[in-house]
Amino acid sequence: MSTECSLCGTPLTSMDTLLGENKLSDGGILCNKCLNKTTNINKDLVSDLGNYNITQIRNMLLNEGLEQELAIETEQFQTIQIAHPRIVETPSQSIQFTYTPDEPSRLDEIKDQIVATGAKLSLLVNSEVEELANVLDKDEKLIAIAEGKYLHNNLDGIVVSTERRIIFVDKKFFGGVFENEFPLHKVSSVQHDTSLMSSTLKVYTPGFTAEFKLYIKSAAKNFFDAIQDYIGRPEDQIQAKIQQQQTIQPPPIHPVSEQKEDSAVIFEQLEKLGKLREMGVLTEEEFAEQKKKLLAKL
Template sequence: MPDLEEVRMQIARLGTVDAGLGKREIAALPSILWEHETITSAVSGALDNRVGMLVATDRRLIFLDKKMLGGLKVEDFPYQNITSISYELGMMFGTIRIFASGNRAEISMVPKALAQGFAEKVRNRISGGSGAGQTPAPAAASAPQAVVGLKGEAGSGLIDQLERLGALKGQGLLTDEEFTAAKARLLV
């Protein structure tokens, strides 16, 4: 596990640092990160009305909320479980939606200037890109790539895969034609 100084250095190397990142959350990161896990992006935001920090690492997404009196809420999203990510930009803030294993997490109050870049980095990562030095795939191009990956997921049943396809179509990430073609590939 990295120590606090290493965590601070990783965050400083990100370039654009979110001024809203909480000191308590940063101080809690060394106990949450796995050995040799590297931070690739971080933004402030709120999940279930709890203000905290959304961190992307080379292995997963982590939302953490460290309370003043010692409470800690941590929710993580391993990349292999993330089926898609979307964002919405408002006047001042953005919202990032993470779809993973049939669940949806909505992180609101993300600084508008950082929401799109964060989501695009994660989208690139889950679509097979390395995340560093590559141009993120456009939103429309990422959906078919996600569908291709569904068939090869270990331990996933056919029903789970079909439900995920339906969710992607319901989110508007797949056209009717893409949905039908992907479903046909699964049913072969």
């Protein structure tokens, strides 16, 4: 009999197993906390849980996370300021972000890079995301990430790629980290495929093929598209490409000041404000206040 929750990995208590109503079709058992979480998503599970397995339960949570991706609980934050984006973790079903002017940490930089990839991650891999600050070198830039299962050992975690290597990371509940990497210059090819509910990514290296089942249908293709220019390149070519990208200067950021500014800059800022409002980052009141300040500078 299982002694840990099949979803979160916490040790089961007598209250979790007393009535036997938390048991799944594959023999797994949910703790009461995870049971409440799943039944809040699908009320039918209250009487029909035994007909579902852990994969179906996980997919329900992942799908719920996609629907709530931009649902930021603003009461937990102070007034939002327009500055450099930083990711924060909220109780909703996916990784969220807000804006803060603080000096970024290495983890902040990595989370910014995750946002730039457009990847969809659930709160189930928050610990793996945090572990990336210890896994990636300071000069490594994350270019692809996905949540899924490493079929070689059936571990659940995240598969990420930088410009130099593909890495699978699983943060175990009771401590310890499983990490496996595949240098891109040794990768001969990468294949991707999709199914009804998920997708598959295969990484071919001499003598070994690493296969990953990704929990989002489009994840494998998006991952492949991000890394295809680096696959099989010699190390010196990869390094030259990295250095070339680092020499490209980002566009200048026009700060909002109390001085009169060029009208083109003001309208650019107004357009950004509108996008932040559409994404739900700014409330209508915050949008109106910032808009008023910008229009006063014309």
